[in-house]
Amino acid sequence: MLSIKNLHATVNDTPILKGINLEVKAGEVHAIMGPNGSGKSTLAKVIAGHPAFEVTEGEVLYQGQSVLGLEPHERSNAGIFLAFQYPVEIAGVNNAEFLKLAYNAKRKAEGKEEVDEAAFNALLKEKRALLEMDSSYLDRAVNEGFSGGEKKRNEILQLALLDPKLALLDETDSGLDIDALRVVSGGVNAYKKPDNAVVLVTHYQRILNYIQPDFVHVLYKGQIVKSGGKELALALEEKGYDWIIEAEQAGVA
Amino acid sequence: MNAVMTTTANQPETARPKTLAEQTIAAATVAPASVLPQPFNRLRQAAQNRLSQVPFPTRRQERYKYCQLDGLSNTAFESFQVFPKISADQLAALTLPECQDARLVFVNGRYQPQLSQTKALTAIKGFHITPFSGMDDAAAEALLTQRLEAQVAGDDNWFSLANTALLDDGLHIRVDRDVVVDVPVQLLFVMAGADATPRIAAPRLVAELGPYARLTVMEHYVGLNNASATLNTMGFDVFLDDGASMTTILFQEDHQAGFHFNQRRVQVGRHAGFNQHTLAFSGLLSRFDNHVTVVGEQGDARLNGLLLLNSSRQSHHHLLIDHQAGHSTSNQLYKSIVLDEARGEFDATVKIAKGAQQTNAAQLNKNLVLSPLAKVYTRPQLLIDADDVKCAHGATVGQLDEEEQFYLTSRGLSPAQAQYMLIDGFAQELIDQLPIASLHQRLTGELQDWFNQRFGQQAAE
Numbered sequence: 001m002l003s004i005k006n007l008h009a010t011v012n013d014t015p016i017l018k019g020i021n022l023e024v025k026a027g028e029v030h031a032i033m034g035p036n037g038s039g040k041s042t043l044a045k046v047i048a049g050h051p052a053f054e055v056t057e058g059e060v061l062y063q064g065q066s067v068l069g070l071e072p073h074e075r076s077n078a079g080i081f082l083a084f085q086y087p088v089e090i091a092g093v094n095n096a097e098f099l100k101l102a103y104n105a106k107r108k109a110e111g112k113e114e115v116d117e118a119a120f121n122a123l124l125k126e127k128r129a130l131l132e133m134d135s136s137y138l139d140r141a142v143n144e145g146f147s148g149g150e151k152k153r154n155e156i157l158q159l160a161l162l163d164p165k166l167a168l169l170d171e172t173d174s175g176l177d178i179d180a181l182r183v184v185s186g187g188v189n190a191y192k193k194p195d196n197a198v199v200l201v202t203h204y205q206r207i208l209n210y211i212q213p214d215f216v217h218v219l220y221k222g223q224i225v226k227s228g229g230k231e232l233a234l235a236l237e238e239k240g241y242d243w244i245i246e247a248e249q250a251g252v253a
Numbered sequence: 254m255n256a257v258m259t260t261t262a263n264q265p266e267t268a269r270p271k272t273l274a275e276q277t278i279a280a281a282t283v284a285p286a287s288v289l290p291q292p293f294n295r296l297r298q299a300a301q302n303r304l305s306q307v308p309f310p311t312r313r314q315e316r317y318k319y320c321q322l323d324g325l326s327n328t329a330f331e332s333f334q335v336f337p338k339i340s341a342d343q344l345a346a347l348t349l350p351e352c353q354d355a356r357l358v359f360v361n362g363r364y365q366p367q368l369s370q371t372k373a374l375t376a377i378k379g380f381h382i383t384p385f386s387g388m389d390d391a392a393a394e395a396l397l398t399q400r401l402e403a404q405v406a407g408d409d410n411w412f413s414l415a416n417t418a419l420l421d422d423g424l425h426i427r428v429d430r431d432v433v434v435d436v437p438v439q440l441l442f443v444m445a446g447a448d449a450t451p452r453i454a455a456p457r458l459v460a461e462l463g464p465y466a467r468l469t470v471m472e473h474y475v476g477l478n479n480a481s482a483t484l485n486t487m488g489f490d491v492f493l494d495d496g497a498s499m500t501t502i503l504f505q506e507d508h509q510a511g512f513h514f515n516q517r518r519v520q521v522g523r524h525a526g527f528n529q530h531t532l533a534f535s536g537l538l539s540r541f542d543n544h545v546t547v548v549g550e551q552g553d554a555r556l557n558g559l560l561l562l563n564s565s566r567q568s569h570h571h572l573l574i575d576h577q578a579g580h581s582t583s584n585q586l587y588k589s590i591v592l593d594e595a596r597g598e599f600d601a602t603v604k605i606a607k608g609a610q611q612t613n614a615a616q617l618n619k620n621l622v623l624s625p626l627a628k629v630y631t632r633p634q635l636l637i638d639a640d641d642v643k644c645a646h647g648a649t650v651g652q653l654d655e656e657e658q659f660y661l662t663s664r665g666l667s668p669a670q671a672q673y674m675l676i677d678g679f680a681q682e683l684i685d686q687l688p689i690a691s692l693h694q695r696l697t698g699e700l701q702d703w704f705n706q707r708f709g710q711q712a713a714e
């Protein structure tokens with residue numbers, strides 16, 4: 001599904017990613033953890049095609065093809081989805097209208113006919129029910145004035161609607177209360193199928209109780225310094241990152 | 254009303270050669286407007302005299318610094334003596350669905366009762382429309398002495414003087430005390446081309462609202478069959494008595510070679526409210542001088558503006574909100590979207606007089622500059638002499654937000670779709686506030702066409 005090889009990326013000539021390697025197969029859930037500023041969001045945005053980052057070395061293959069030459073919308077149409085750590089508020093752009101355009105863009109990319117208002121509303125209603133979101137969010141501008149938790153729900157609503165092949169979830173659990181965490185995790189689990197994959201960035205083991213990872217990776221200073229199974233997340237929760245960082249530095253030295 | 258347009262150009266300039274525009278307009282003003290009652294000739298004469306002392310503006314003057322006037326000053330304008338026939342179909346196409354029976358038409362500066370539809374208006378008791386030509390001398394005399402004459406002597410605005418010097422058959426609108434005009438009135442100002450001669454027009458409107466009266470109008474400026482340059486010098490005087498409320502939508506759809514200099518003086522009484530929505534989309538060069546004086550306590554003035562400018566259009570918006578009474582409020586929200594080599598200007602001053610305590614004023618100007626050669630000039634200013642007031646002002650100039658574009662495109666929207674959504678979102682804040690429903694769809698459509706023209710089809714579907 002996703003194959004990242006020796007990926008280096010910079011922002012304004014400052015190196016952020018310094019040789020990432022990652023293999024994600026269909027049906028898998030990968031968790032990425034790591035201290036603040038280590039490059040987790042950068043990795044997710046580089047995969048999604050954010051123009052602020054420049055890839056200076058390495059490759060990102062998705063379904064066997066390089067995506068580095070593709071525009072963000074082309075990557076999206078190919079099935080890559082990023083749930084943002086900080087979803088932006090877009091004044092004046094109606095949320096329902098935006099969701100419909102996004103859904104129809106995907107239909108078009110799949111060579112299917114665009115759906116009309118009624119058909120879309122029915123689908124949207126079903127997905128909203130899944131995320132326990134009432135219709136009041138639809139009349140508002142995209143994310144404008146949404147609470148932190150509401151923004152995250154809106155991201156997963158989009159995930160549910162667009163049903164991508166590869167979901168990159170950047171700290172979707174941050175800022176969620178207990179109930180919201182359950183609902184949002186439920187949304188992700190409903191989406192999860194054998195033919196798609198999830199890369200989930202998080203700081204907390206908590207969400208991994210709901211969404212079971214097959215692999216856990218630790219990203220530190222732009223590199224993956226340790227990978228393991230879900231027990232690694234538990235160890236991190238208990239011991240923090242120091243032991244890994246020290247081991248890493250000892251190894252380098 | 255003793256308010257004066259403030260420009261620095263006041264000294265007689267004998268040595269300065271007159272521009273072509275000036276010379277020809279001077280010639281045009283000589284012919285008296287036979288259609289008007291006698292007192293109006295006195296008003297015209299006063300403006301002509303004053304005009305001979307006020308020089309044609311140049312970019313050396315602060316207030317015209319950003320106005321590219323060359324095309325205007327080098328054109329030989331003649332007065333409109335011709336009023337080409339306009340078909341019923343043409344008019345119908347220009348009429349808003351809400352205004353079918355409330356449409357007042359001006360052609361080339363002159364009010365045209367036979368083209369106007371007043372069915373819905375004559376039904377309203379206490380709503381009066383009187384063409385200047387239909388006034389008796391006493392009524393004309395009263396209008397001059399009470400409303401129009403005093404401002405001429407101190408006027409430094411060349412275009413407003415030209416409007417008065419060339420005065421043709423204008424319209425006086427009066428709404429009596431407590432009368433609510435519940436249909437919007439479309440004031441259609443047509444510049445109808447006749448031949449290849451550049452023409453100047455001088456439409457003039459006076460609105461007086463009695464205490465607690467209410468009125469909504471749409472000033473709609475359009476061009477028809479224009480084969481040459483035109484210069485519109487529209488003048489509008491508004492007087493709002495205590496508690497009166499007026500809303501005007503100023504929709505500018507001038508033709509490609511249209512110069513438009515629009516001067517308005519508004520007087521807002523106690524508890525009265527003036528709302529204006531300017532939509533500047535077209536023409537070659539336009540300039541709007543809005544002078545609003547809040548003379549009564551708790552008077553309120555709200556001026557919105559949406560500028561959508563492409564090609565090498567220029568649109569200059571000058572506002573002076575003069576708070577002379579306390580507890581009054583004013584609010585300005587102007588947004589512009591500029592492309593290509595277009596120029597937009599927002600030059601707005603809020604003045605708060607010493608005694609006007611507890612006044613609350615806000616100015617905000619936001620600009621989207623979408624091409625490297627497009628430019629906006631923004632200057633929101635506060636001149637405050639009172640000490641207990643609340644004021645806020647701000648301006649932003651920028652491009653479309655990269656993070657917002659990324660968010661939208663990461664959901665599969667094409668870059669053009671994303672840009673359109675952001676531009677539309679930027680404009681909707683103002684479009685949403687328009688009190689005439691059919692305009693929402695109309696303007697959204699116009700924005701779409703405008704965008705598609707620039708960024709290619711299918712984006713704004």
Ligand SMILES: Nc1ncnc2c1ncn2[C@@H]1O[C@H](COP(=O)(O)OP(=O)(O)OP(=O)(O)O)[C@@H](O)[C@H]1O
Nearest residue numbers: 011016034035036037038039040041042043052085
């Ligand atoms: N647009 C940018 N301009 C400048 N620096 C940036 C930019 N984006 C990211 N960075 C820097 O890159 C580094 C990695 O940031 P990133 O957001 O990827 O970290 P993260 O691992 O997601 O952290 P967190 O856990 O706090 O979300 C940080 O030092 C950050 O300041």
Ligand SMILES: [Mg+2]
Nearest residue numbers: 040041042085
């Ligand atoms: Mg992050």
